[in-house]
Amino acid sequence: MIRFTRVAKTYASGVPAIEDVTFHLTRGEFAFLTGPSGAGKSTVLKLSYVEERPSSGEVRLLGQSSVLLTPRKVPTLRRRLGIVFQDFRLLPDRTAAENVAFALEVTGASAATIAPKVLRVLDKVGLQAKADARPHELSGGEQQRVAIARALVNDPLLILADEPTGNLDERSTRGVFELLQQINAGGTTVLMATHDMQLVRSSGLRTLEMQRGRLVFDSGAGRAGTPAAVTEDVG
Amino acid sequence: MNLAVREGLLSFRRAPTLSALSVTTIAFSLFAFGLFGLVALNLRQALDQVGDRVEIRGFIAEGTAPEATSVALEDIQQFPEVAGVTLVTQAQALERARRELGEFEDVFEPGLLPASIEVRLREGARSPEAVKAVATRLAAYDFIDDIRYGEEWVAKLYRLRTIATAVGLALGLTFALVSMIIIGSTIRMAVLARAKEIQIMRLVGATDGFIRAPFLIEGFVKGVLGGLVALALTGATFLAIGRFVIQASFFGPLLALTGLAAGGALGVLASAVAVGRHLREVR
Numbered sequence A: 001m002i003r004f005t006r007v008a009k010t011y012a013s014g015v016p017a018i019e020d021v022t023f024h025l026t027r028g029e030f031a032f033l034t035g036p037s038g039a040g041k042s043t044v045l046k047l048s049y050v051e052e053r054p055s056s057g058e059v060r061l062l063g064q065s066s067v068l069l070t071p072r073k074v075p076t077l078r079r080r081l082g083i084v085f086q087d088f089r090l091l092p093d094r095t096a097a098e099n100v101a102f103a104l105e106v107t108g109a110s111a112a113t114i115a116p117k118v119l120r121v122l123d124k125v126g127l128q129a130k131a132d133a134r135p136h137e138l139s140g141g142e143q144q145r146v147a148i149a150r151a152l153v154n155d156p157l158l159i160l161a162d163e164p165t166g167n168l169d170e171r172s173t174r175g176v177f178e179l180l181q182q183i184n185a186g187g188t189t190v191l192m193a194t195h196d197m198q199l200v201r202s203s204g205l206r207t208l209e210m211q212r213g214r215l216v217f218d219s220g221a222g223r224a225g226t227p228a229a230v231t232e233d234v235g
Numbered sequence B: 001m002n003l004a005v006r007e008g009l010l011s012f013r014r015a016p017t018l019s020a021l022s023v024t025t026i027a028f029s030l031f032a033f034g035l036f037g038l039v040a041l042n043l044r045q046a047l048d049q050v051g052d053r054v055e056i057r058g059f060i061a062e063g064t065a066p067e068a069t070s071v072a073l074e075d076i077q078q079f080p081e082v083a084g085v086t087l088v089t090q091a092q093a094l095e096r097a098r099r100e101l102g103e104f105e106d107v108f109e110p111g112l113l114p115a116s117i118e119v120r121l122r123e124g125a126r127s128p129e130a131v132k133a134v135a136t137r138l139a140a141y142d143f144i145d146d147i148r149y150g151e152e153w154v155a156k157l158y159r160l161r162t163i164a165t166a167v168g169l170a171l172g173l174t175f176a177l178v179s180m181i182i183i184g185s186t187i188r189m190a191v192l193a194r195a196k197e198i199q200i201m202r203l204v205g206a207t208d209g210f211i212r213a214p215f216l217i218e219g220f221v222k223g224v225l226g227g228l229v230a231l232a233l234t235g236a237t238f239l240a241i242g243r244f245v246i247q248a249s250f251f252g253p254l255l256a257l258t259g260l261a262a263g264g265a266l267g268v269l270a271s272a273v274a275v276g277r278h279l280r281e282v283r
């Protein structure tokens, strides 16, 4: 699903953001990416959804190698991904349903196919009743659910979430996390960056820990890594 | 309606002031261009008309034998620059003067006006140098008393035409550049205003072409609208000035369409540059 092999990334500033990062996530896994601020979590995710390219090493994603991936192929690849951010990144002048539909519109989908899909995912995240609300009329937790619905609407193989609960209170955090787990149970791989160590520990899921640009701990390294197996071992 | 077209047109509602500004600047650039084009067009037509009239007149000395002139006429007809030669006898000269200047009929007595040879030149042989060359050869006949041709006049018109063409090109290019910069920066503002949307579009897998399309349509529509306004302004100016200037002419439909197309092309090109720059910058 996703494989980093000795990946390093140095931004234009010249300071290396990550160095020698190697890990592998198989289909259906749920993994946390943790570490202090500036450790390189967002960089790992950006490399995963090809917002950035590795300075050295290789990122393999859904069978595509970063070494061979041309910019032209990036949009098609992203349609197989769902990306979720701390700041939701919803369009303020569009309703929840329109925000979700947006992800389908830009792929050139027809209006007839869009409507039922949007309803289905809004139902899945429990927001069908708020379909016509605009982001400012929704709570943080609800906004993040809309963002997750948008990430889900293209039936992604992999969800990349960069601190999706970073702006949420404890209750909403649990809700969003449970939603992601539920999605994962349906077969979708999830990689989630977070600061929330309590959440990480209580979940007992696979954890990749970064420090100063290096991967210092991987609770699932070397394992076949089905979610069940990981939970069993670590928990 | 197509999503790109809808988005492209939506910009007019999202940012009416900015859109109006773009249309206005394109309109004024093309208007200035149009005014200049009108001047050039009319100057050119005036030159063509004058060109048709470019002729050399050689006055024949009194008492020249008719055989001598008719031989000369045949000779002159053979000059490569010459389109036609006519002999105007004294009687014909008098007749013509009376017809053209009827009120002064009594002033003209038979024998007052000399006979002359009128030489009309071919198109392409009407430059000041060509006229002068033919005039010199004409003057070589010893029965030719005097030669008249609009030397100064012809030279001036030709110089004017050369200057007009050069100034036209320079101004046209400058205006095109200026309006491109203005459209480009207004589109860039529109792009920046939608930077968040563009970022999200990319994250959910929109291609650059898809992101670009509405902006190109927006630029095209603005360019064509600007062209229309410019055409209307030029037309109004033309009508206003037309009262004082005789025989001026306006652009034909083909030139008018070319102007609109130029507006559209300017708009599309400027948008493409502005969006392209943004897409490259944010990758």
Ligand SMILES: Nc1ncnc2c1ncn2[C@@H]1O[C@H](COP(=O)(O)OP(=O)(O)OP(=O)(O)O)[C@@H](O)[C@H]1O
Residues within 6 Å of the ligand: A011, A012, A013, A015, A016, A017, A018, A035, A036, A037, A038, A039, A040, A041, A042, A043, A044
């Ligand atoms: N676009 C960029 N240009 C230059 N340096 C960057 C850029 N993005 C990140 N960095 C640097 O790379 C390092 C890793 O940043 P990154 O955002 O990956 O950390 P993080 O683990 O996500 O931190 P946080 O928990 O605060 O989000 C930091 O030192 C950061 O300053």
Ligand SMILES: [Mg+2]
Residues within 6 Å of the ligand: A041, A042, A043, A162
């Ligand atoms: Mg981060």
